Amino acid sequence: MTGDVADSPDVVAAFAAEPAPPPTVPPRVYALANQKGGVGKTTTAINLATALAAVGQRVLVVDLDPQGNASTGLGVTAEQRKIGTYEVLVGESPLAAATVATRIPHLSVCPATVNLAGAELELIDLERREFRLVEALKDAVAANSYDLVLIDCPPSLGLLTVNALVAADALMVPLQCEFFALEGLGHLTRTVERLRRALNPKLFIAGIMLTMMDRRNNLALQVESDVRGHFGDVVFGTTIPRNVRVSEAPSHGLPVLLYDNACAGSQAYMLLAGEMLRRRKLGIPPRPTDAGAP
Ligand SMILES: Nc1ncnc2c1ncn2[C@@H]1O[C@H](COP(=O)(O)OP(=O)(O)OP(=O)(O)O)[C@@H](O)[C@H]1O
Numbered sequence: 360m361t362g363d364v365a366d367s368p369d370v371v372a373a374f375a376a377e378p379a380p381p382p383t384v385p386p387r388v389y390a391l392a393n394q395k396g397g398v399g400k401t402t403t404a405i406n407l408a409t410a411l412a413a414v415g416q417r418v419l420v421v422d423l424d425p426q427g428n429a430s431t432g433l434g435v436t437a438e439q440r441k442i443g444t445y446e447v448l449v450g451e452s453p454l455a456a457a458t459v460a461t462r463i464p465h466l467s468v469c470p471a472t473v474n475l476a477g478a479e480l481e482l483i484d485l486e487r488r489e490f491r492l493v494e495a496l497k498d499a500v501a502a503n504s505y506d507l508v509l510i511d512c513p514p515s516l517g518l519l520t521v522n523a524l525v526a527a528d529a530l531m532v533p534l535q536c537e538f539f540a541l542e543g544l545g546h547l548t549r550t551v552e553r554l555r556r557a558l559n560p561k562l563f564i565a566g567i568m569l570t571m572m573d574r575r576n577n578l579a580l581q582v583e584s585d586v587r588g589h590f591g592d593v594v595f596g597t598t599i600p601r602n603v604r605v606s607e608a609p610s611h612g613l614p615v616l617l618y619d620n621a622c623a624g625s626q627a628y629m630l631l632a633g634e635m636l637r638r639r640k641l642g643i644p645p646r647p648t649d650a651g652a653p
């Protein structure tokens with residue numbers, strides 16, 4: 360049933376064309392992107408960042424989505440949201456001045472302000488419009504201010520996401536196990552290839568994470584099996600279960616790890632953080648699609 364989606368030549372070709380990564384320096388800046396809406400990008404940004412901070416990593420979340428959900432979910436108040444990513448992108452504020460500490464030790468966020476909604480259009484007329492974020496992050500990276508930067512992208516492949524992919528060393532793709540889940544993946548990976556050729560040669564796909572997994576749902580299991588079959592170890596071993604505590608937490612301005620650290624969602628995000636850190640050290644094993652390449 361899912362075969363026709365997973366077997367899409369576009370998707371497979373896009374992945375096959377991607378050279379096997381391993382970067383020589385551990386990646387630091389990760390974009391969480393998938394132009395499909397509601398797949399768990401923001402939830403993963405919030406909770407993965409929290410889990411990474413909980414094990415001592417110094418983490419910055421850059422909220423690049425005008426919806427501002429990552430900022431809200433990390434408990435950023437309206438008062439703290441006077442300047443944010445919009446002001447950084449248009450050059451009105453340095454990143455450091457827009458960044459606020461969260462209640463979680465080691466975890467900071469550059470929040471989204473309402474102005475960000477107009478940024479896609481305004482950026483078009485700015486010089487070096489695709490490089491605004493990478494340039495804004497330069498000082499923080501040079502000063503080694505953060506071990507990891509996670510960029511939460513909006514559900515589109517517009518200029519905001521392009522800025523994230525130019526600033527990123529690596530892309531992580533949250534994917535919900537449902538019919539059509541893979542439809543947009545070909546588009547995303549082709550965008551990555553174009554970006555790599557034109558704007559950011561170091562960009563690679565660090566992993567696909569399966570989100571909102573319901574193991575009682577046969578279709579979800581079938582999609583999982585298709586995705587793992589095609590993309591092999593690029594898919595994180597950890598899956599994030601559908602868990603009501605995860606969806607309740609943002610309305611309290613809390614990551615689920617603070618809201619209920621024993622629930623299945625919290626446990627999964629801790630495991631995912633561990634897996635990400637191990638991969639970061641070791642690099643990713645080549646995909647099956649690369650194995651047969653001459
Ligand atoms: N593991 C989970 N269990 C239950 N609900 C979840 C889980 N992950 C995410 N959700 C819920 O699913 C919805 C979409 O998640 P989220 O906002 O993270 O997706 P998104 O990809 O960032 O969306 P958008 O494309 O609009 O930015 C939210 O209501 C969120 O609370």
Ligand SMILES: [Mg+2]
Pocket residue numbers: 400401402424428511512513
């Ligand atoms: Mg989001």
